[in-house]
Amino acid sequence: MKILKINAVNPEKEKIKEAISVLKRGGTVVYPTDTVYGIGANIFDAEATRKVYQIKKRSYSKPISACVSKIQDIHKIAYMDKNTEKMVQKILPGPFTIILKKKGNVSPILTSGREKIGIRIPDSKVCMELSGQFPITTTSANISGEKIPESLDGILKQLDDSIDLILDAGLCKHGIHSTVIDMTASPKIVRKGAIVPDFDC
Numbered sequence: 209m210k211i212l213k214i215n216a217v218n219p220e221k222e223k224i225k226e227a228i229s230v231l232k233r234g235g236t237v238v239y240p241t242d243t244v245y246g247i248g249a250n251i252f253d254a255e256a257t258r259k260v261y262q263i264k265k266r267s268y269s270k271p272i273s274a275c276v277s278k279i280q281d282i283h284k285i286a287y288m289d290k291n292t293e294k295m296v297q298k299i300l301p302g303p304f305t306i307i308l309k310k311k312g313n314v315s316p317i318l319t320s321g322r323e324k325i326g327i328r329i330p331d332s333k334v335c336m337e338l339s340g341q342f343p344i345t346t347t348s349a350n351i352s353g354e355k356i357p358e359s360l361d362g363i364l365k366q367l368d369d370s371i372d373l374i375l376d377a378g379l380c381k382h383g384i385h386s387t388v389i390d391m392t393a394s395p396k397i398v399r400k401g402a403i404v405p406d407f408d409c
Contacts, residue, residue, distance in 0.1 A: 209369040211360070216240055216334060216377035224337045227373055231344060235372035236260060238349045238363060239338055241330035242381045243303045243402055244356050245363055246275070247371070248344040251285075257317050260345050263370045266352040271319045273305050273326030275346035277339045285314050285343055286325055292391050299389075301331040303382050303402035307390040318345070324392060334375060348385065358383050 212223050227237045227248075234256045237248045247263060249256035251274050261268055274285060279296060282288055286308035288296065296306060310325035319325050328346045329336070338344060348356045349363045349371075357363045360376050382402035389405065390396045397404070 209371055209374065211374045211376055214240075214334060214375045214377050216332065219334045219337055223375065224334070227338055227375055228341060230373045231256075231338075231342075234259075236263060236370075237338070237344075238367070238371050238374040239334055240332060240375060240377040240380050241275075241328070241335055241346065242301075242332045243330065243384060243386050244358070244380050244382075245349040245360075246335075246346040247349050248275070248338060248346065251314065251318055251343045251345055254315050254317055257315060257345060260347060261317075263367060264347065264350070264352050266347075268317070269320050270352070271322060271324075271326065272345050272347045273328055274314075274318065274343040275328045275330065275335055275339045276343045277329070277336045279329065281339075281343065282308070282327055282329075284311070286310050286327060288391075295391070295395060299405050300329040301336070302329075303331070303386045304328070304405065305386045305388045305399075307388065307392060307398070309392055324390075326388065328386060330386075331381075334377060338375075356385065 305326045385401045387401035388399040
């Protein structure tokens with residue numbers, strides 16, 4: 209395992225490049241978001257996705273969300289009509305996970321066999337650059353069922369050396385999980401988190 213200090217506001221390009229290299233070869237990266245630290249792997253690499261489940265000791269019956277770089281990238285992995293996109297533009301980037309119907313290129317491992325996928329665009333330069341070439345997993349950096357750590361020390365205590373690379377940017381902005389909104393029909397909040405959106409759900 210390797211730990212790199214990274215500037216959250218202006219991430220060093222060589223450190224982002226190193227992290228992407230780890231992801232490309234099927235490795236895992238812990239990275240800062242606008243809510244809590246996440247575990248990243250290439251969502252198009254089934255074995256890498258399995259590693260995330262194993263690291264978290266997470267049941268395969270519980271889906272894992274994907275992080276993308278920009279709103280246009282959502283169309284690559286999920287179906288989103290124009291009205292939904294307008295609503296999404298109001299809240300993303302930000303501390304929200306939106307649920308949409310997935311496209312066929314998304315592995316059922318990631319979605320636990322479901323036809324829906326959770327998608328994030330955190331308000332984080334690190335996240336946007338890290339997921340610029342391909343979507344990555346975004347799930348809290350903790351053992352399933354355990355408290356979500358706010359600091360690097362807490363992450364290390366839970367995950368030990370199971371991660372290939374950690375990008376350390378200090379404390380995350382909100383320190384609490386994202387608000388989850390199912391947008392497959394009328395928008396519906398299924399989990400309240402850091403912020404509640406300003407449109408009706």
